[in-house]
Amino acid sequence: MSEYKYLFDAVEKHRTLIFEAEKYIWENPETGYREWKTSTYLEKKFEKLGYKLFRAENIPGFYTIIDTGRPGPCVLVMAELDSLICFEHPDADPQTGAVHACGHHAQCAALLGLAAALKEEGVLDGLSGRIKLCAVPAEELIETEYRETLRQKGIIRYYGGKVEFLYRGYFDDVDMAFMFHTTGGKHRFYATRGSNGCIVKNINYKGVAAHAGGSPHEGINALYAATLGIHAINALRETFKDSDHIRVHPIVTKGGTAVNAIPSDVKMESYVRGADMKVITEVNKKINRALAASAAAIGANVILSDRPGYTPLINDKNLLRIAERAMKEIAPAEHVAITDNWGTGCTDMGDISAVMPAIHPYAGGATGTGHGSDYRIEDKENACVNSAKCQLLMLNMLLSNDAAEAKKVIEEKNLRYQSKEEYFKAIDSIIQDKTAVIYNEDGTVTLDFAKEITVKE
Missing domain, CATH: 3.30.70.360 (Alpha-Beta Plaits)
Incomplete structure (x- = not known):
């Protein structure tokens, strides 16, 4: 029996909550900086769990802070609120063409499951530092003319939601960050060296x-x-x-x-x-x-x-090492891959990785072509529940033992920008x-x- 069974059980208790969120957000897709319905849905769920939220107010998105009561680093965990546009997708919104053809709805469901698990008795025992959970808007770089109008009005300064949140100071107290994206393929968990900017x-x-x-x-x-x-x-x-x-x-x-x-x-x-x-x-x-x-x-x-x-994503080697350990506690080793490959897509997680140690691994469960008309989540268990378990286990590994692993990440970080x-x-x-x-x-x-x-x- 795994020594982490109590953490996995904490997630398992909230399966219904996770799957309901996955279904609701799939059925209500919204593109970047328009995700008001999605953000409101998650806000209500977080508040029902007892969280105090800090809202972005004039754009969608929010964050909450969990203090273990012991000093230590702050770890940021994120999920993305926005959808794509693909009118050809059978589940696309008929008016807007919006559809979650990149699996962000599963990310949000996993983040909610993580939040619920962190409220369970004993989950924070032995941890040091703080955890920041964040639902962030506008990762997909689409509708740039619309985003430019927001910029001209002074509502946003940057097209990407994580860059905007960073600019607003929402991450000023953060020492490192991670988020699990959804993907297809044979692996349950997967990560690369990085990706394009x-x-x-x-x-x-x-x-x-x-x-x-x-x-x-x-x-x-x-x-x-x-x-x-x-x-x-x-x-x-x-x-x-x-x-x-x-x-x-x-x-x-x-x-x-x-x-x-x-x-x-x-x-x-x-x-x-x-x-x-x-x-x-x-x-x-x-x-x-x-x-x-x-x-x-x-x-x-x-x-x-x-x-x-x-900015190009460069995954932090120490965080990848922790992620791999956590992944292999949940999935057989042959279903986990940490490679030296380079991705040619882009994400604003790259901007986070430019100023703090960060990683952007993947949880399997999707089928079809990413951003395409046949994309959907087939294995919701892995994309949502196992993703939440892996993220919870990563937090435990980073912040236990006086946050020794998190402190090692900070000590050995290699950043492109020092501020x-x-x-x-x-x-x-x-x-x-x-x-x-x-x-x-x-x-x-x-x-x-x-x-x-x-x-x-």
Whole structure:
């Protein structure tokens, strides 16, 4: 019998609560910074368990603090509130297209199960320090035009929920962090060395409208300029090193308003992803040059708006070691994998890992294609219940024995930024809004597409 059976039993007592939450949140998906119903549901459940909550107020999300009564480090555990958009998914909201095609609903259910288990008698015995549980909004970097409107109104400063919470000071007292994402595949638990970061781009080509049949020669086609921009980006792909894991994938969000009018206002969104922020920013300069030159080629213009996306995730080795121990207490060793692989997706957990020791492991249970129309949670036991057990066991391992393991994590941490202030100065240097083509009086053209950026590798 496992020495941790009492911890597992503490989670088992709340199976119904966990599965009810998984079902409710699946059936009520909401995209980033719109998760009011989801946040309210969890808030009520947490308060019923006896927790005092600290709400973000003008955006969804909250956190609570559990004090063991003995001094020690503070460990942050998070779950993400937001959904994706996939109108083709059979369970998508018919009005918004929102659907939990990345399994965040299972994360939330597991976090609620963890919160309930932490209230059980004896669970905190022998632990030192504090535990912060947090339901955080807006991990999926979608609807960036909407998020920019929030930014312009002063409601948020950053597109990602964890970055926003970090900026607001909600994590100032935290020493380390982890969250378990849901995944598919053969393993019950899985983790990698890390994953890509990104810059978020909004691109607005400007032309001149004219009658598409009667007088097209009087117009400047912004859609053609955007098409040239996409082709120019594609022509750059062979210059990207495989080891840098670069991904660039623009979409057109507005291509014109009437078929008989030359498009004069065309909008695109894109990421520039990569494994290293310095490389990402250098590639982004190439992308901006290509976009600007494409506008200039046909006499159009382009407004380039770059925003911090996410910093690459680098999982802390000591936290991964603890996670692996916990995973193997719950699942057979052959169903646990800690690899040196690198992921090419992005998460704002990477930003957390830039300023404190952090990890972003995975709990299996999903089937179908992530972000796709067939994604769903088949093994709710592993995705929700076993995930909660593993997180509870990690907390126990970190904070028992006078928090010896947590203190080791702190002592041996290797961070890219030594302070929150240094980190925000670096990512703020990414922000730019440029009208990139200057038509000079002498007929020459100047491209203005770059700025000095101070990010670290």
